[in-house]
Amino acid sequence: MKELKEKILAEGVAIGTEIVKVDHFLNHRLDVKFLENVGKEFKKRFADCEINKVLTVEASGIAVASLTAMYFDYVPVVFAKKAAPSTMTEGFYVAEAKSFTKGTVSLLRVSERFIEKGDKVLIIDDFLAHGQASLALANIVEQAGAEVVGVGAVIEKGFQGGSERLRAAGHRVESLAVIDKIEEGRIIFK
Amino acid sequence: MKELKEKILAEGVAIGTEIVKVDHFLNHRLDVKFLENVGKEFKKRFADCEINKVLTVEASGIAVASLTAMYFDYVPVVFAKKAAPSTMTEGFYVAEAKSFTKGTVSLLRVSERFIEKGDKVLIIDDFLAHGQASLALANIVEQAGAEVVGVGAVIEKGFQGGSERLRAAGHRVESLAVIDKIEEGRIIFK
Numbered sequence: 001m002k003e004l005k006e007k008i009l010a011e012g013v014a015i016g017t018e019i020v021k022v023d024h025f026l027n028h029r030l031d032v033k034f035l036e037n038v039g040k041e042f043k044k045r046f047a048d049c050e051i052n053k054v055l056t057v058e059a060s061g062i063a064v065a066s067l068t069a070m071y072f073d074y075v076p077v078v079f080a081k082k083a084a085p086s087t088m089t090e091g092f093y094v095a096e097a098k099s100f101t102k103g104t105v106s107l108l109r110v111s112e113r114f115i116e117k118g119d120k121v122l123i124i125d126d127f128l129a130h131g132q133a134s135l136a137l138a139n140i141v142e143q144a145g146a147e148v149v150g151v152g153a154v155i156e157k158g159f160q161g162g163s164e165r166l167r168a169a170g171h172r173v174e175s176l177a178v179i180d181k182i183e184e185g186r187i188i189f190k
Numbered sequence: 191m192k193e194l195k196e197k198i199l200a201e202g203v204a205i206g207t208e209i210v211k212v213d214h215f216l217n218h219r220l221d222v223k224f225l226e227n228v229g230k231e232f233k234k235r236f237a238d239c240e241i242n243k244v245l246t247v248e249a250s251g252i253a254v255a256s257l258t259a260m261y262f263d264y265v266p267v268v269f270a271k272k273a274a275p276s277t278m279t280e281g282f283y284v285a286e287a288k289s290f291t292k293g294t295v296s297l298l299r300v301s302e303r304f305i306e307k308g309d310k311v312l313i314i315d316d317f318l319a320h321g322q323a324s325l326a327l328a329n330i331v332e333q334a335g336a337e338v339v340g341v342g343a344v345i346e347k348g349f350q351g352g353s354e355r356l357r358a359a360g361h362r363v364e365s366l367a368v369i370d371k372i373e374e375g376r377i378i379f380k
């Protein structure tokens with residue numbers, strides 16, 4: 001997605017060799033008009049698929065997932081929670097996701113009421129790095145007896161192996177911009 | 191907002207006398223089409239105001255804030271973070287918010303780059319309870335030398351005093367549904 005790559009180059013900041021900071025439009029400040037275009041692009045990429053639910057993780061995935069769902073006939077969005085809130089009284093599916101950036105392990109939780117057997121689920125996230133979050137979401141979908149139609153990532157850090165891991169697990173992956181490497185403060189796309 | 195009240199009665203679950211669980215459309219599963227109508231309603235309520243930024247808190251505020259910003263000419267959305275992420279290297283405004291539901295105190299953080307002097311900020315949140323989150327966001331706006339135009343809440347728990355506290359601090363408050371009390375599993379609107 002050309003517009004996305006231009007935006008990453010214009011507004012993104014490379015930190016070291018592994019981190020790209022895009023908090024100007026994607027995960028702290030949100031450019032909603034631009035995220036609509038991201039949603040449209042996911043629709044184009046998954047146009048051949050039947051999808052009845054979009055699944056993401058709080059917090060950065062929520063805006064992208066919501067604006068993507070608009071282009072899939074407003075199917076429901078579900079976001080996995082990283083902590084068990086006090087109002088989450090019933091059963092939930094849980095899966096472990098390690099964050100290499102933060103050096104933490106999160107338990108992702110989704111209420112059993114919100115993913116149903118037979119659902120056709122599109123997983124959407126802002127970043128695809130090592131693939132841990134998407135694999136955990138896919139695990140939750142499978143626990144529910146539902147089907148992962150595909151995984152859509154806004155930005156993939158191609159050098160961290162996430163898409164290979166997801167494809168090896170049998171998932172279709174569409175990343176709108178794939179970063180090949182980060183070198184001396186420069187972001188180089190595949 | 192009639193449609194909202196009907197939705198709360200149809201899909202909300204009262205827990206004890208203080209908690210209303212609306213995770214079916216607002217804070218775990220998201221009904222994006224409905225949240226568009228919420229955004230439209232906020233535009234109607236604040237139609238007389240000049241607004242150039244929408245501010246909320248992760249995670250539940252993000253979808254509502256994004257869909258509200260669409261109706262304010264796609265002004266940028268900024269969401270305050272509850273934890274300092276590893277990619278947040280620069281200075282940030284910080285304010286303390288106590289959550290009575292969770293029994294915790296969060297530090298809300300917003301990068302200094304994203305609220306500017308002179309900004310006219312609409313604060314949006316899913317719930318207005320004791321008002322702690324909105325007061326913390328207003329504090330951040332003021333630290334930045336910007337102006338709080340108003341506070342918009344989807345659901346106000348009228349019996350917890352949040353809107354009184356905000357109005358006492360000089361803020362305009364618009365809540366789309368005000369719950370007067372929760373009694374024997376019944377939700378009663380003002």
